[in-house]
Every structure is written in C-alpha cells, then in structure tokens.
Amino acid sequence: MSIADNLQKINSTVPNHVTLVAVSKTKPVSVIQEAYDVGQRVFGENKIQEMVEKYDQLPNDIKWHMIGHLQRNKVKYMAHFVDLIHGVDSFKTLKEINKQALKHNRLINCLLQVKIATEDTKFGMSLDELSSILDSEELKTLENVSINGLMGMASFTEDKKQIKKEFNFLKKTFNQLKNEYPELTTISMGMSGDYKIAIEEGSTMIRVGSAIFGLRNYI
Numbered sequence: 001m002s003i004a005d006n007l008q009k010i011n012s013t014v015p016n017h018v019t020l021v022a023v024s025k026t027k028p029v030s031v032i033q034e035a036y037d038v039g040q041r042v043f044g045e046n047k048i049q050e051m052v053e054k055y056d057q058l059p060n061d062i063k064w065h066m067i068g069h070l071q072r073n074k075v076k077y078m079a080h081f082v083d084l085i086h087g088v089d090s091f092k093t094l095k096e097i098n099k100q101a102l103k104h105n106r107l108i109n110c111l112l113q114v115k116i117a118t119e120d121t122k123f124g125m126s127l128d129e130l131s132s133i134l135d136s137e138e139l140k141t142l143e144n145v146s147i148n149g150l151m152g153m154a155s156f157t158e159d160k161k162q163i164k165k166e167f168n169f170l171k172k173t174f175n176q177l178k179n180e181y182p183e184l185t186t187i188s189m190g191m192s193g194d195y196k197i198a199i200e201e202g203s204t205m206i207r208v209g210s211a212i213f214g215l216r217n218y219i
C-alpha cells in the first residue's frame, strides 16, 4: 500500500475530533512530501536537529510537533517554528522553552508527559509532579508557553488490557486536572499499534508513524 492509501485508511477510521500526527522520524523529505501532497499537514519528529533540517526543506504550512524526549540545550533550534511540544517532563524544560519562545515573540504550545507505562525506560511525570507544575506561581510568569494538555506512552506489550488500563489512567488524570485547569484540551496518546484503543479511551491526538510510512530501520 502507498502512503496515500495508508493515510486514507487511517483517516477513515479516525473521528473528526482526533488529530492525526504523522510521525516522520527517520524518513526522508521526499516521503514527507508524498504525505503532504495528499493533504497531511501535521508531522511529528523525535530529534530536534532532524526536524529543523526537514522544516528548512518542506512547505511552511506544515505543523511540526516535537514528540521525543527533549534536550534542553537544543530547544533554541526549533523555537522559531515548532507548533507543539509533546514531551515536556520538567519545570526546568518549560522555563527553557519559555525563554526561547520569548526571543521569537511566540507562544509555544506544550503537553506535559505523564508516566503511564510500567517500564522504567519511559519518561514522564507522576500526578504529584504534574500538579506541582500546574499549581506553581512561577508558571504564571511564563507568558510564552501554553500548557494545552497531556501526553503519554503505553507499555510496549501485546497485552491489550494492560494498554487500555494505561490509557484509561491518562484520561482519568486528564479529567481530574481539567476540573481545575479548563484550558487543558489535548490528550496525546496512541501510536500505530494501539491508536484504536487510545481513541476508545479518549485520545484527541494520535501519533502514528509506521502504519503510514512503513517500518523504520531504527527507532
């Protein structure tokens, strides 16, 4: 199947309130252009340098999402164009994003990454850590970042019940926080292997790579 076919197939099953982020990490610009040509506008990358190179070569109405773990010293390279940063997992990082956004007189949208997987290798914060960021007085001084929601990655497992449980936990956490912070609107959860479960559990944004572009040689 072609990229166009894959996109059409996925889009036909994804409800309108769910945004499809096409995860193009490791894929060349020619392949991204193919998806762009059939209407895809939101792309996700997990390495800042790679995203910057692609941004420079591709149409400027693409919305670039940073989905990977952030290296604070590299935030400056994407601050002039990044549309949404999914994986914010510390206040320090948020401060750096704010500082760089200010230099470009921009507001950068961010999601806070929540640890929902049982694996130690996955990044993310606990509910206490999330609340301490959202409640902090200092957050109000960061006028160039906007926290729009939460992001999570489920365990790498075939156990669908386990995945469902983890997504459900993220949705519950989101609902709980939304009572206090109505500005939270986005729940980024679901990848190629589990986006259907994620949507059932309340995802509003799915990050899909291999189901669109085929398998990658490396992560």
Ligand SMILES: *Cc1c(COP(=O)(O)O)cnc(C)c1O
Binding pocket: 023, 025, 046, 067, 068, 153, 190, 191, 192, 193, 207, 208, 209, 210, 211
């Ligand atoms: C690579 C990646 C994805 C996409 O993974 P696929 O299984 O190829 O859909 C989604 N989210 C994050 C954070 C990723 O790093």
